[in-house]
Amino acid sequence: MSNAMINTVTIDKADIPNGGMKSYKQDDDSIILITRDDNEFSAFDGKCPHAGADLGEGMRCGDRVICPWHHASFDSRDGKLLEPVAMRGLTQYELTDKGDSLSVDTSAKVDKRLENDKLTDTHTIIVGGGGAGFMTADQLRHTGYGGKITLISKEDKAPYNRPLLSKAFLAGSMSEDKLLLGGKDWASNNNIDLRLNQTVSDVLPDECTIVIKNEKGESAQQSADFLVIATGAEPKVPPFKGADLDGVYTLRSMDDAKAIKTATDNKKVVIVGTGFIGMEAAAALAQAGETTSITIVGRSARVMSNIVSETVSNALIKLHEQKGIKFAFGANVDQINGDSKVTGVTLSDGSTLDADVIILGTGVAPRTELLNDVNDPDGVQVDDHLQLRDGVYALGDIAKATNQMGRMRIEHWRVALQHGIVTAAAILGEDDVNSLEERIPFFWTMQYGKSLRYSGHAMTPDHNILFGSPDTLDYIEYYFDDEKENTRASAASSLGRDKELIAFSELLRRGHAPTRAQINAGFDIVDQAKVLSR
16 A cells, blocks of 8 residues: 555555455544455545544444444445444545556545435424434434424533533543534534424324423424424432432533532542443543542442443452542442531441532433323333334333334433434435344443443343453453353443454344353354354
8 A cells, every 4th residue: 555645545455355344544644444345345434433443443244334432333335324323424535446456535525415305395393402313303414304303402502422421521531512413513504493491391292293381481382294202311319318408419411510520629529329320420530530539339239230240340340449439339328418518428327428529320210201191111112113103203212112122211322323313214214224123222331441332232241151351351241131051142241352242243233142052162253243244
């Protein structure tokens, strides 16, 4: 490979295996990705548009290029987005075939813009500015929808990247403007009527109508051709005595994260909850380095106990303890102490912890009250296209929807984005977009710069097979719903074994997850994923 001109790169065809791909890092830190099928070659920007991972370090499975970090997937032939958490397809470059070599001109980009000429006389109202609502609006505009789009949000901010609040933002390593989804001018650039600080007080699904209440308490109805309800979830606040004291916080919104950053400066912090929000908040605050002390309170002796095994949990506890985090295990919070302001907590074993700030990481509940007529205790029952009634969709955290593994309600960012893609396709009547049944859940947690990734959904982490060493942050662990030899794995988590987790995810997505017997027999998961994808 050589640089013939500043924007032109010459690549030897023989470098790239048939059915494979290869990335080339450039002097200016850019990356070119080449894919090959027989004598058909394609060239793309090789950095994942989500977080900049080198896609050449990921895997190609059939026609899918899969990011090593967060499993965004792209079509290997044209770069089309197939699977979030990326929100855009890949930039494609023009190629010139020179016999034994290829010339890539990175200044000549293939124009993929579509005319917004579909359903031009219709109106879509989206209620909720989180990941699902944003992705629905964004996908509609980028796949040809030409009608009016109104996005209504209770917040005073344009849609932003909520998962990063408890990661980079709280750690002080990412500014607020970098969290905005689609950039600060997203709504105007895409001709979207973004209405902030608006409260939807009722939804009339049979009439495809919403009721908006203004600050004076006056109500107005608005109808649409398509109605998308994506109201998300809200933090659960346990009925502790003192939960309403000054100094008690939950972490769900940008305002929450800003308030916590300000309040924790030079203060003693107690975090209640050992799920990934509690653990991420502890890691981020420790990295920010502004607190006096951080203690995590947990009912059991494990962290992330519904997700990973005791061995992995112990490794995570050790990682946090090395950073100065203290743990108080085996006790509930009995009450939060203080008169008007927090002074500490009393635990159910009678012990007390001094605290200036309490962060409640005690889970979330879906905001389904707008759809009371169609409520289910575990989310809104929707069809395979997330439709509740003709033209009315419910998605994201509130939806009990299908996926490759069955029907369930899942509060993951990637699932919310998947729902947005599928809803946009359903509104447009597109049938070439992967359905929900062909998708799987995936999430990741970032703690001290280490990314633990989890693919699938297991009822418990206790029927597990572990490879590697969690203590050295190098492992993959497979989870099963029982101990039978022929039971297929339903989930896996990993630190540092990206290709194995991608391979597992692809097998799971295609309904071919390995059995306990296969894994115990030394099944080569990467090879099997490649074979199945040919």
